[in-house]
Amino acid sequence: MEKFHTQSDRAEDVGRRKEPVSAYDVVVAGGGAAGVAAACAAAEAGARTLLIERSSTLGGAVTLRNVLTYCGLYTCRPDPQQIVAGIVDRVLAVLRRLGGVTDMITLAHDGNVIVVVDPEAVKYALDEVCAAAGVDVFLGADVTGIERRDDRIVCARVSDFGATTTSVATGALVDATGDASAAYLAGSSVVAGNGGRTQTSTMGIRFGGIDPAAKLTFATVGQAVRQAIAEGAEGLTSSTGLVIRLPVSGDVVAYLADQDVDATDGSAYSSATQAARAQGWRYLEVIRTIPGCAGAYLVSTGPELGVRESRHLKTKASVTDATLRSGAVPRDTVALAGWPSEFHPGAGAPSEWLQIGGAGAFGVTLDDLRSEDTPNLFGAGRVLGGDLRAGASVRVVGTAFATGQAAGVAAALCNQEGVSDLLTATQTELRRQGARLGLQHGQAHEARRQGLEAP
Numbered sequence: 001m002e003k004f005h006t007q008s009d010r011a012e013d014v015g016r017r018k019e020p021v022s023a024y025d026v027v028v029a030g031g032g033a034a035g036v037a038a039a040c041a042a043a044e045a046g047a048r049t050l051l052i053e054r055s056s057t058l059g060g061a062v063t064l065r066n067v068l069t070y071c072g073l074y075t076c077r078p079d080p081q082q083i084v085a086g087i088v089d090r091v092l093a094v095l096r097r098l099g100g101v102t103d104m105i106t107l108a109h110d111g112n113v114i115v116v117v118d119p120e121a122v123k124y125a126l127d128e129v130c131a132a133a134g135v136d137v138f139l140g141a142d143v144t145g146i147e148r149r150d151d152r153i154v155c156a157r158v159s160d161f162g163a164t165t166t167s168v169a170t171g172a173l174v175d176a177t178g179d180a181s182a183a184y185l186a187g188s189s190v191v192a193g194n195g196g197r198t199q200t201s202t203m204g205i206r207f208g209g210i211d212p213a214a215k216l217t218f219a220t221v222g223q224a225v226r227q228a229i230a231e232g233a234e235g236l237t238s239s240t241g242l243v244i245r246l247p248v249s250g251d252v253v254a255y256l257a258d259q260d261v262d263a264t265d266g267s268a269y270s271s272a273t274q275a276a277r278a279q280g281w282r283y284l285e286v287i288r289t290i291p292g293c294a295g296a297y298l299v300s301t302g303p304e305l306g307v308r309e310s311r312h313l314k315t316k317a318s319v320t321d322a323t324l325r326s327g328a329v330p331r332d333t334v335a336l337a338g339w340p341s342e343f344h345p346g347a348g349a350p351s352e353w354l355q356i357g358g359a360g361a362f363g364v365t366l367d368d369l370r371s372e373d374t375p376n377l378f379g380a381g382r383v384l385g386g387d388l389r390a391g392a393s394v395r396v397v398g399t400a401f402a403t404g405q406a407a408g409v410a411a412a413l414c415n416q417e418g419v420s421d422l423l424t425a426t427q428t429e430l431r432r433q434g435a436r437l438g439l440q441h442g443q444a445h446e447a448r449r450q451g452l453e454a455p
């Protein structure tokens with residue numbers, strides 16, 4: 001990677017420099033699933049690409065928020081079909097080599113299909129996949145400003161741990177920050193929540209010291225929480241969150257500590273994070289009442305609060321509930337979404353589900369990713385919005401890999417000489433990279449199904 005700053009840069013205060021110290025074809029803000037897929041796809045499409053992540057690890061919610069299941073890689077049908085492929089296959093290959101991912105699991109309580117990952121393996125796998133794709137990665141670096149010329153983004157300002165601000169010129173930008181903060185800083189149109197509502201946040205809590213034979217499930221944990229509340233326990237917000245056993249460690253992660261918060265309000269976010277962490281200790285007491293769990297301990301709370309949504313990028317089009325209900329795959333599809341709508345209406349309230357129609361997946365189009373007012377800005381992952389129910393489907397990690405890959409390719413190609421039809425060029429390159437843009441009928445499925453039901 002090019003050296004961003006030197007002693008003389010610091011002396012001159014690069015933050016105030018007029019000329020950027022570095023130039024890229026594509027800058028990707030945010031290194032979660034969407035950002036990693038976008039950066040690798042852009043680089044594979046021939047773009048000089050920089051991935052900027054404010055924490056010290058790639059992975060986003062997976063490595064920072066204990067979100068350890070990849071949803072959306074498969075259709076949630078009795079005969080599941082892999083619908084996200086390409087960059088994610090490179091990640092899964094490294095995870096399998098490290099023993100850091102399960103085979104496909106069908107959840108016992110709702111029939112949905114997931115894989116479970118080990119976060120340490122994810123951190124390393126994403127580093128390896130980005131290096132192999134030729135992506136420059138800048139960790140511990142916060143995108144704190146975006147410069148535009150007329151309607152186009154021309155430069156990202158990045159602040160690092162050393163309190164140095166660097167300017168990076170770019171031809172296109174992918175906002176994969178989860179909270180559309182790059183778009184917000186660029187002055188591009190954003191919107192809060194979907195359909196006027198914002199889902200509740202939850203802190204993922206990881207417990208160790210669990211007997212391998214202990215039955216920790218959605219049902220047994222829910223029952224233990226309800227009993228504790230009936231016996232007078234206070235401060236437990238939910239009894240209906242997912243509970244999942246991890247590969248490698250055998251630890252258990254539970255999504256129970258809910259908080260309703262506007263995550264773009266720093267003060268409210270701080271209080272909610274601390275309140276959710278306090279709940280982690282209360283849930284530990286409950287877990288210890290379950291047979292085989294007397295020696296349970298907290299491995300980690302978060303560390304970040306799990307924010308499901310805050311701001312979204314306003315795009316030229318956006319995913320609709322009608323498309324989800326029908327399972328339509330329009331001809332301008334660049335990614336497939338296969339996770340049912342899972343809307344979390346408020347702290348303690350059970351999730352609201354809506355199944356996808358047709359063959360179990362619907363199409364996300366190029367216009368669903370492209371800013372409505374900034375032609376060289378694309379959104380991916382949790383940044384994307386839409387109708388209430390469809391928006392609560394496309395946000396999951398598996399789909400974020402798909403929308404990220406599509407946004408990265410489109411960003412790489414949108415300034416490329418000779419590209420007059422961005423949609424066709426993007427679809428052609430995505431297919432070359434192994435992405436799925438339609439359901440495969442009658443073909444042998446690639447997914448390896450694991451016999452076990454989720455714990």
Ligand SMILES: Cc1cc2nc3c(=O)[nH]c(=O)nc-3n(C[C@H](O)[C@H](O)[C@H](O)COP(=O)(O)OP(=O)(O)OC[C@H]3O[C@@H](n4cnc5c(N)ncnc54)[C@H](O)[C@@H]3O)c2cc1C
Binds near residue numbers: 053141204305306397
């Ligand atoms: C409690 C909870 C449970 C969930 N359960 C599941 C589940 O079981 N399975 C599933 O598939 N999905 C689940 N989800 C949804 C899933 O976690 C997210 O929607 C998904 O991680 C989105 O990926 P992303 O890459 O868009 O965003 P994120 O994973 O949020 O990544 C965004 C990244 O951008 C970085 N960033 C932010 N701002 C800046 C900036 N200004 N500069 C530089 N970097 C920045 C962040 O540090 C972060 O690394 C859950 C979410 C929550 C909150």
